[in-house]
Amino acid sequence: MGFTEVDQQAVNTIRILAADATAKANSGHPGAPMGMAPVAQVLWNNIMTFNPKNPKWINRDRFVLSNGHGCMLQYALLHLYGFGLTIDDLKAFRTVDSITPGHPEAHDTPGIEVTTGPLGQGVCNAVGLAMGQAHVAATFNRDGFELINNYTYCFLGDGCLMEGVSGEASSLAGHLQLGNLICVYDDNHISIDGDTNCAFTEDVVKRYESYGWEVIVVADGDHNLEGIASALKAAQATKDKPTLIKLRTIIGFGSTQQGTHGVHGSPLKADDIKQLKEKFGFNPEESFAVPQAVYDLTAKKIAEGAAAEAEWNTLFAKYGEQYKAEHAEFSRRLKGDLPEGWEKSLPVYKPTDAAVASRKLSETVLGKIEEVLPELIGGSADLTGSNLTRWKDAVDFQPPSTGLGTYAGRYIRYGVREHGMGAIMNGLAAYGGLIPYGGTFLNFVSYAAGAVRLSALSQVRAIWVATHDSIGLGEDGPTHQPIETLAHFRALPNCMVWRPADGNETSAAYYVALTSKHTPTIMALSRQNLPQLENSTIENAIKGGYVVHEDKGADVTLVSTGSEVGICVDAVKYLAETHNIKARVVSLPCFEVFDAQSKEYRLSVLPDGIPSLSVEVMTTMGWERYTHEQFGLNRFGASGPYKDVYKKFEFTPEGISKRAVATINFWKDVPNIRSPINRAFEQLV
């Protein structure tokens, strides 16, 4: 490639910016940026295609820093390559309200594709980005119009490789033959506990070959820019396999502590930075200095990027002449708008319709909307027949050579890889123009907690079809019956947990999930049949909570979700007949959405002057926010036919009534009962 001294100067500039910023913040990880500066510079300057003036250009190459703690590497690159990060932003590294936080956050910083830092996640996001590329290319490319041909590049370290989630996604990536995915493993032999030989002695090359990856070893990642470039070029040329480049580097290259874990997570000392700058020919008295020659080099690249997008825009316009419908569709999806009137496809139910399991209701929704929402792409972690996530005649997303599907297929066989699935969904959503969903049992969404958290933090629209949502799954027993799961995800900020009670509530859950561009959704769905409720409509349910059964003279409000709402309705009759007690029933399928309604509305649903009892067959935690008393299950469940299990734990009209009576008695002497909706002050947002 003919690398010059300026290239080397750029490499050293990145190293010094990382050292300066971590020193100024007195916090952060200089080691990885200093070690990976050569491959970063080669990749960004000589290999990748991107336009910093439009970081969202759809055919840009994607870059993911899976070892996100090394984010000063990425911030330095974003500065040098014109993404709008200023030297002041670098100086504000790791300070409150900066756009250069301690780990890269996609929603705040231009040019950051996905939020990384929790180890193992980024490389799975990269797999999702590469799957998204393959799918969008297969869907929209036409002869002579290779609209989509970008690569996804990912840097990762030992930590990412040790995390099981990366193994899940890497195995799937190999199976899927993702030739557009190129990962660079920073083989620096150092993790926080010291030399990796204390815990990580596996043969990484062999492992990735076993997954079906191409593996290329570069022995000197510190100096050999040509070798790095050749490896990246070779990886690009491998079209039917993802590639792992194992790059031997010295962590903290240039520091007097290089090659030790002393440079991993602590800033360099002042005299170390001084000698570093001297060694690299920089002025030791200057900080955050970038040589003009380096700016000139990257300016060229920035201009090339703008030209590349301009050329693409011309191609896309021509495409529009020849493929009008596809052009319109692609344009719509890039904007992220759903097609006009799509919601008319959502099924609507009458109270007289048959009782149906909500997992089955979800299947019906998917079957009805898949045609109007071609951006919907999803699958299951090997529970297709249980989650009912596959619509009739769906085509599998598979490499054509397998004979099992095509890359244009929209049904993903994730295998038993819940965590990988969650992280891949984050990547698919980040690609653009796609809405990912994934199925598993609700209990096993917990396996993916790390990925769900990042969906919420990075504001990704990912949808979990989480069936078998309670002890109502019956015979599989306590190992599979969620108790803490809803509380866990209800407590997670910016995450919608829906537990619909019937058909209209299920449609409502999908409506809100699909129209919430910046929030993930977990839909808790039943295995057992649920009756269609009297007052349930999509319009009511999209408020997150509403009155299912009103009675102005009621003695108690029963507040419930999902499969227990119908039992509460039965309890109303039982209470009237057996105790001469009047009860009203509220369905609260989604706390987060209900919380966003006006206080007036919330008080109309959960009014003052009447005691309330929540009924949900799992932990009572969190229900105290909405009700005065709570009937739940603060213990593990039991294995048996679901009706027997419900009976054992008294989730029956009788059992509910008993507690409703206790609630009324306990509150009868309290004057002016105040609804829990009333609070002394507002929470911070």
Add this chain to the structure above:
Amino acid sequence: MGFTEVDQQAVNTIRILAADATAKANSGHPGAPMGMAPVAQVLWNNIMTFNPKNPKWINRDRFVLSNGHGCMLQYALLHLYGFGLTIDDLKAFRTVDSITPGHPEAHDTPGIEVTTGPLGQGVCNAVGLAMGQAHVAATFNRDGFELINNYTYCFLGDGCLMEGVSGEASSLAGHLQLGNLICVYDDNHISIDGDTNCAFTEDVVKRYESYGWEVIVVADGDHNLEGIASALKAAQATKDKPTLIKLRTIIGFGSTQQGTHGVHGSPLKADDIKQLKEKFGFNPEESFAVPQAVYDLTAKKIAEGAAAEAEWNTLFAKYGEQYKAEHAEFSRRLKGDLPEGWEKSLPVYKPTDAAVASRKLSETVLGKIEEVLPELIGGSADLTGSNLTRWKDAVDFQPPSTGLGTYAGRYIRYGVREHGMGAIMNGLAAYGGLIPYGGTFLNFVSYAAGAVRLSALSQVRAIWVATHDSIGLGEDGPTHQPIETLAHFRALPNCMVWRPADGNETSAAYYVALTSKHTPTIMALSRQNLPQLENSTIENAIKGGYVVHEDKGADVTLVSTGSEVGICVDAVKYLAETHNIKARVVSLPCFEVFDAQSKEYRLSVLPDGIPSLSVEVMTTMGWERYTHEQFGLNRFGASGPYKDVYKKFEFTPEGISKRAVATINFWKDVPNIRSPINRAFEQLV
């Protein structure tokens, strides 16, 4: 080995029992038991050493069914090999309150070593069991006294191999050269979604070789009993590597649906069972029938097991003559009792002592107790220097050949493998005579949610040293700052979450964690320094909650945990000086333990007649159970120096006082304010 017709009859008996039990339950998984019956019978009858009359004999071989959904295999074995499971127990498969639930549960069923079913967990438990064996052997064996030399056997399926957690533990097992671990992979090509070629096409042999395992392939697992026995013998002979036996089987062998996913998770139809019994020479009219010849065969094995233990008991008695102290120590540890007076080693603090981070206080505890509690064995998921989990002069648990430690070492280098660490801790605890602990950031305990859940369900004493417990970690930012984590694990039944506020509370947390034999603990510990509190004593704190600052005429109770308790104490002064308001302060380091106190005590801490405000820098969810109003953080945190972050979110004396005033105003017109401790009815237990 000279297998006879009776061996084959035993194999078929297992198959038929599995078919009968799943048919009777109309639920369950016949396929795996029918496919794995040959290897199970060979292993149990010809290879393993165990005494069913004492399923807890310490030197028994361990058996783990990682593909726990196939538990009818295990229940059939436990019946045939005399563990006290009757035919009636088999008939009660998957019914409420039976000892044969839908997945194997260790605390209920004799002979079940660990609770499995959630895929990937069992094989990690097996790694833990094998580590436990290696450690206990290295600690107590002496020349001529090989007290401990058992093997750990584990069956696993495709699902377990796809789960990332198994990769984490398998990589570590290879590194640790666990020659005593033998896994059998049921290579049946079928998962729930159908043929595994739709999602799982990696080269498993090569992957396990890359981890440093011995891999043996048995091509015909359906008929070749000799081949199976030879493979198991060869695996036993490999002393410096774990072994994976890849066993090709036909799922549901004998069914007309054999080899399809139709037999994976659904009972066989009546006519299929009929032909199965006819084909195997059984009476098709009989169910749950066991030929006498099979009982005779297993009776011999049962007798051999009793003899083996008797012989071992003799050896152990002789050992006692020669190694009196070791014998006494080993005996104590097998009983699970802690040594008399160990708790005197717990450090105690005065209010005048310096402020210290609770992660550092935890390090001090470990340093003080490690000598009196030699059963303590732990480590960190590559955060040793941050979690402070390693006492001075600890020896690493490592294969001696590495030169990095010995198997008698008690400090485990887990690598960046939180989920694997959690599942391995469950195995270590199940081995007996060991108390495992593991360190990571609190936020990343979520990665291990699947394993923590099984600690709680299977009643395992595992201790999480979960440091960096809040936005107080500062610069690492929102990706690392827990918000939902405490609520998640507080909602999990039988799990103690401790968030100590100072030195004495940290000692109390360890005291309760170590003396609770059947409950896991998560200790949330601060990165930042915390002052020693006035009223804090171990005696107070072990009640889970107590009054830190009393004031009989108080206007409000501030209720807090961990790092915020000290700020509440400062807020008391601020409230008095600025608003002339009197406040009392309660520390509530552990909800679960506080809940177990008498109502009288709890009401003395959180009394009627006074409004209360909780203060904790994370989700408010769950606090409504204890307080009237809540100050928390129902959003993600921020990256910056921790004092700036606390200030941004107003967790300062001023910010707390503002909300205390709002609380007082909001409740001032309510007569007879009732403490939330009062409830209308008791929860089910």
